[in-house]
Amino acid sequence: RSVLKTPLKQSATSPSVLAEIRPGCHPLTTPPKPKEIPAADPWTPTSNLKMLISAASPEIRSREQRRGLSDNTSEVLQAKHCLQEQLSGDEYEKSQPSRKEKSLGLLCHKFLARYPNYPSAAENNYICLDEVAEELNVERRRIYDIVNVLESLHMVSRLAKNRYAWHGRHNLAKTLQTLKKVGEENKYTQQIQMIKKREYEHEFDTDGERNEEMARSFGSNEHSEMCFVELPGMEFRAASVNSRKDKSLRVMSQKFVMLFLVSTPQIVSLEVAAKILIGEDQLEDLDKSKFKTKIRRLYDIANVLSSLELIKKVHVTEERGRKPAFKWTGPEVLPNVRDAKLEATATTWVPHISESITSKEQCSKNLFPSRVKQSFTRHPSLIKLVKSIENDRRKIQSAPTSPVKISASSDQNLSAVPSKMPQLAAISKHQLEGQSKKAKEIKMKLALECNQSSPEAVSKPEPRTAPPAQKSAPAQPLGVLPPSHSSVSPIMLPHTHSGVSYAIYLHPSQAHTVTTYSPSFMLQPLPCANVTGIKSINSKVLNKITTEERDNHIAKDDPRNSLTPNERQTVQPESMSHKCLKRSQALQENSLIKKCRSDDKSLDTSLTFFPSGYLIPLPQCTHHGNKAGFSNKEKAGICSLQHTTYNSPIAGVIPVTASELKAVNIPAFHITPLNIMLSPTSVAAAPVLSNSCLNSSNASSAQTPSSSVMNFTLQHVGLIPAGVQVPANPVLQHVTVSSKPENVSHSSESMNLKEEKVSKNTLQLPDHELNGKYSAVTPLQQPSVPKEPQELQTVKENFFRTPGGPNTVSSFSANSDGTDGISQGTLYIPQRKLEVSED
DNA sequence: TGATCCCGCCAACGT
DNA sequence: ACGTTGGCGGGATCA
Numbered sequence: 001r002s003v004l005k006t007p008l009k010q011s012a013t014s015p016s017v018l019a020e021i022r023p024g025c026h027p028l029t030t031p032p033k034p035k036e037i038p039a040a041d042p043w044t045p046t047s048n049l050k051m052l053i054s055a056a057s058p059e060i061r062s063r064e065q066r067r068g069l070s071d072n073t074s075e076v077l078q079a080k081h082c083l084q085e086q087l088s089g090d091e092y093e094k095s096q097p098s099r100k101e102k103s104l105g106l107l108c109h110k111f112l113a114r115y116p117n118y119p120s121a122a123e124n125n126y127i128c129l130d131e132v133a134e135e136l137n138v139e140r141r142r143i144y145d146i147v148n149v150l151e152s153l154h155m156v157s158r159l160a161k162n163r164y165a166w167h168g169r170h171n172l173a174k175t176l177q178t179l180k181k182v183g184e185e186n187k188y189t190q191q192i193q194m195i196k197k198r199e200y201e202h203e204f205d206t207d208g209e210r211n212e213e214m215a216r217s218f219g220s221n222e223h224s225e226m227c228f229v230e231l232p233g234m235e236f237r238a239a240s241v242n243s244r245k246d247k248s249l250r251v252m253s254q255k256f257v258m259l260f261l262v263s264t265p266q267i268v269s270l271e272v273a274a275k276i277l278i279g280e281d282q283l284e285d286l287d288k289s290k291f292k293t294k295i296r297r298l299y300d301i302a303n304v305l306s307s308l309e310l311i312k313k314v315h316v317t318e319e320r321g322r323k324p325a326f327k328w329t330g331p332e333v334l335p336n337v338r339d340a341k342l343e344a345t346a347t348t349w350v351p352h353i354s355e356s357i358t359s360k361e362q363c364s365k366n367l368f369p370s371r372v373k374q375s376f377t378r379h380p381s382l383i384k385l386v387k388s389i390e391n392d393r394r395k396i397q398s399a400p401t402s403p404v405k406i407s408a409s410s411d412q413n414l415s416a417v418p419s420k421m422p423q424l425a426a427i428s429k430h431q432l433e434g435q436s437k438k439a440k441e442i443k444m445k446l447a448l449e450c451n452q453s454s455p456e457a458v459s460k461p462e463p464r465t466a467p468p469a470q471k472s473a474p475a476q477p478l479g480v481l482p483p484s485h486s487s488v489s490p491i492m493l494p495h496t497h498s499g500v501s502y503a504i505y506l507h508p509s510q511a512h513t514v515t516t517y518s519p520s521f522m523l524q525p526l527p528c529a530n531v532t533g534i535k536s537i538n539s540k541v542l543n544k545i546t547t548e549e550r551d552n553h554i555a556k557d558d559p560r561n562s563l564t565p566n567e568r569q570t571v572q573p574e575s576m577s578h579k580c581l582k583r584s585q586a587l588q589e590n591s592l593i594k595k596c597r598s599d600d601k602s603l604d605t606s607l608t609f610f611p612s613g614y615l616i617p618l619p620q621c622t623h624h625g626n627k628a629g630f631s632n633k634e635k636a637g638i639c640s641l642q643h644t645t646y647n648s649p650i651a652g653v654i655p656v657t658a659s660e661l662k663a664v665n666i667p668a669f670h671i672t673p674l675n676i677m678l679s680p681t682s683v684a685a686a687p688v689l690s691n692s693c694l695n696s697s698n699a700s701s702a703q704t705p706s707s708s709v710m711n712f713t714l715q716h717v718g719l720i721p722a723g724v725q726v727p728a729n730p731v732l733q734h735v736t737v738s739s740k741p742e743n744v745s746h747s748s749e750s751m752n753l754k755e756e757k758v759s760k761n762t763l764q765l766p767d768h769e770l771n772g773k774y775s776a777v778t779p780l781q782q783p784s785v786p787k788e789p790q791e792l793q794t795v796k797e798n799f800f801r802t803p804g805g806p807n808t809v810s811s812f813s814a815n816s817d818g819t820d821g822i823s824q825g826t827l828y829i830p831q832r833k834l835e836v837s838e839d
Numbered sequence: 840t841g842a843t844c845c846c847g848c849c850a851a852c853g854t
Numbered sequence: 855a856c857g858t859t860g861g862c863g864g865g866a867t868c869a
Contacts, residue, residue, distance in 0.1 A: 099867050102845065129858090141847070144860055161853080161858065248861065270842095293862060299844055324842070843868070853858070 102138075104300055108146050108307035110136050115166045125166040126159060145249065149304035152228070152253035176261060176333040183258030188276065192263055195275050228254065252277055252294075253301045260311060260328035269316055269325035270298050302326050 100106065111132065119125045129147070133140040147164055150156040154171040156164045183189075228251055255277055259268045274294040278287075305311045310330035315322045 099843090099845065104844075139847075140858085141860070142845085144858090148860075289863080295842095296844065296863075297861085299842090303844080841869090843866100845866075846864090848862090848864105850861080851859080854856090 103303065104142065104145060105303040105307050107136060107138055107142055108304045111143070111146050112307060115168060117169045119166055119168045119170070125168075127156060127164040127166050129162045129164065145300050146304055148249040149253045149301050150308075152250045153257070153308070153310075155308075173331060173333070176257070176331065177335075179254055179258045180261035180333045180335070183255075183262040186258065188255075188259055189262045189264075191276050191279065192259065192268070192272055195272050195279075248297060249301065252297055253305075256298060256301055257305070257310070260326070260330075261333050266328035267314060267316060267325050268328075269323045270295055270302070271323055273298055 114132070114135075115125070115127070127147070129140055129143050133143045136143070147156055147158075151158065151164070154175045155168060156166050159165050256268070256273055259273055259276065260266050274291055277298075278290060278294050302311060302313070305326070306313065308330070310328065311326040312329045314325050314327045316325040317323075
């Protein structure tokens with residue numbers, strides 16, 4: 001084995017790019033590790049950046065650079081720039097592939113980048129493990145690690161051998177609710193407490209242990225059997241294919257997530273998690289090796305969850321000392337029961353969502369009647385059925401494999417990078433650039449789909465423009481999604497820091513730029529953030545942090561992009577950019593979804609039938625057909641197939657056909673950073689149109705934006721997405737924003753800083769508020785807006801709404817002033833007695 | 840050092 | 855018999 005060790009990997013060939021070698025080395029052989037290359041520093045931050053960058057835009061890079069490249073850290077930055085254009089620089093290849101580069105987290109990001117968070121039914125949502133492994137240049141084994149975790153969240157489901165279906169985050173909310181419920185039933189909370197007690201109190205106290213045992217017997221025993229938690233829609237699937245007992249990863253992942261969902265601070269230390277997980281299976285026996293192994297697995301899972309931005313690493317300082325832990329950063333999960341409440345609060349939810357919820361409830365009931373375990377576990381007989389069904393599906397699906405791969409294009413997601421490395425921001429930029437390329441590709445694809453609307457339509461999407469305005473008209477889509485406008489995702493997104501952050505950032509920065517608004521707005525948010533987020537932490541700390549972050553950002557920015565100062569905006573953009581990108585993606589996705597929906601509607605009532613259907617992948621469709629799981633599934637499968645077919649055609653048509661649809665759809669696509677980038681310019685030319693998106697996209701494709709443009713773009717991206725989603729309005733916003741370079745300015749920076757750590761909490765609040773307000777204020781729009789993440793929508797809306805257009809900000813602030821949101825914010829955090837240090 | 844966690848052997852499964 | 859999954863833990867890396 002010694003041999004095997006890392007060193008062995010071939011290093012070989014091309015030093016740099018290892019990644020994406022396309023040589024066809026299917027065989028897992030890991031690509032040559034370039035390590036040797038002396039890239040300047042082994043591990044300077046820059047080197048990390050390089051890595052990140054490479055990671056970020058692997059595909060693109062790989063393509064362009066297939067050959068080797070040189071390496072220089074310094075070059076990295078340049079490389080980034082180069083990337084924008086094309087990647088000319090091969091040189092940059094990062095230096096060594098150090099371990100980090102190979103990290104599961106990074107790999108996961110790459111993986112996730114290939115797929116939209118909210119895939120439409122139409123898209124080819126299937127995942128071929130071999131392909132992925134090859135493309136990502138990793139051993140298949142690693143892909144399993146990722147997929148297994150994703151599967152535990154029902155973000156993917158196994159279809160067949162080597163094949164998985166990608167569901168993205170459509171099911172996430174539901175899954176999390178379910179997991180939470182199960183976790184509650186398992187009394188994880190108590191178990192956690194018990195364990196903590198012991199630890200704290202010394203293991204000695206028997207009493208504590210007893211209690212613990214009590215709890216255990218209660219929960220764990222029952223649960224011990226708890227297998228894989230399935231969603232209504234997905235029920236059989238998961239298990240069906242892999243008969244292999246879902247022993248660990250999957251289940252472990254679910255349990256791990258449950259721990260977060262049931263624990264109040266939402267912070268779980270690895271140690272506790274490991275103990276609980278072990279405990280369940282066997283009364284705890286502190287078996288060291290076992291414990292160690294468990295920890296290892298948890299790291300694996302944590303890395304994936306981190307990539308999903310559901311958790312982030314923190315350190316909890318306790319009496320004992322600092323312990324590694326993870327903090328839940330994913331969406332808030334509401335209690336199942338409360339669905340109604342949720343709906344109420346989150347009026348924003350899109351209809352389909354609501355349905356999903358309700359259905360979910362039902363499902364949950366079914367799944368987890370009173371007793372969790374059985375429900376979760378599949379019955380053997382069922383399994384058979386499932387299998388047969390699956391087989392059928394496979395057959396069916398096998399036929400249609402023509403999927404267009406978005407994979408490469410999807411980089412957008414890249415941005416999603418977790419908070420982890422500060423460098424990520426840099427990466428994000430890179431990614432952005434890379435994305436631009438990809439975006440181009442995507443655009444291309446989209447264009448194709450869209451009839452290939454003239455590439456340059458950029459400036460004028462005539463038809464579309466109208467549509468956006470019409471968005472209100474969204475009759476079709478809207479019909480489906482009436483009031484709540486927002487999205488399914490909203491729940492998830494909003495809560496999610498990411499979502500929040502987006503919203504916040506966008507608003508603030510823009511707002512700032514806009515003017516007056518910014519000040520007030522800014523001010524509020526910050527304080528809030530401080531208050532909420534870091535109670536324990538002193539204001540000083542906060543400030544310090546912020547400053548640090550700021551510095552970091554700046555530093556990053558400077559070095560890398562060396563963007564023009566003007567665009568200070570960029571600064572935020574980095575972090576923002578990721579988010580924005582994501583959002584944009586989300587938006588796109590949403591748009592896609594919308595398309596699908598529209599298509600569906602047009603196509604069939606049946607589809608229409610499933611409100612959720614649009615959004616939700618087949619599996620999910622089950623909601624609709626609550627009754628029989630399989631039949632549903634089958635149906636779902638069928639539906640999906642149909643959808644795909646429909647969609648593709650429709651998609652192509654869309655642009656042409658329904659203006660509305662077009663608008664929606666297109667924008668979404670355009671959302672890509674490139675678009676954004678372009679947009680400014682294009683916008684200037686044709687400010688109003690949402691259509692601009694198309695144009696922008698085209699334009700972008702045509703030309704690469706300057707670095708400054710990049711900056712704007714980033715912001716815009718965030719904006720755009722939002723705008724995009726919403727047909728008409730968004731565009732405007734962007735335009736306005738873009739028009740005002742100033743806006744970015746300082747205020748934005750400050751905002752940015754805050755954002756990073758503190759902000760999340762605070763940020764969220766505002767969004768929520770906004771959302772609520774928003775919804776209240778402009779119900780109409782909502783309908784138009786389909787599923788965007790609420791935040792985005794809200795943002796957009798705000799902009800839109802505000803009479804002043806961008807000024808909306810002011811309105812925004814006004815809304816925001818409802819500190820109520822803040823109060824909510826408080827929710828977020830009281831991080832806890834323990835000190836949590838992020839890092 | 841301890842915290843992370845990559846790597847890939849090899850068994851369980853499937854076909 | 856061979857390919858796919860993925861449990862598992864050594865030991866390399868990182869911090």
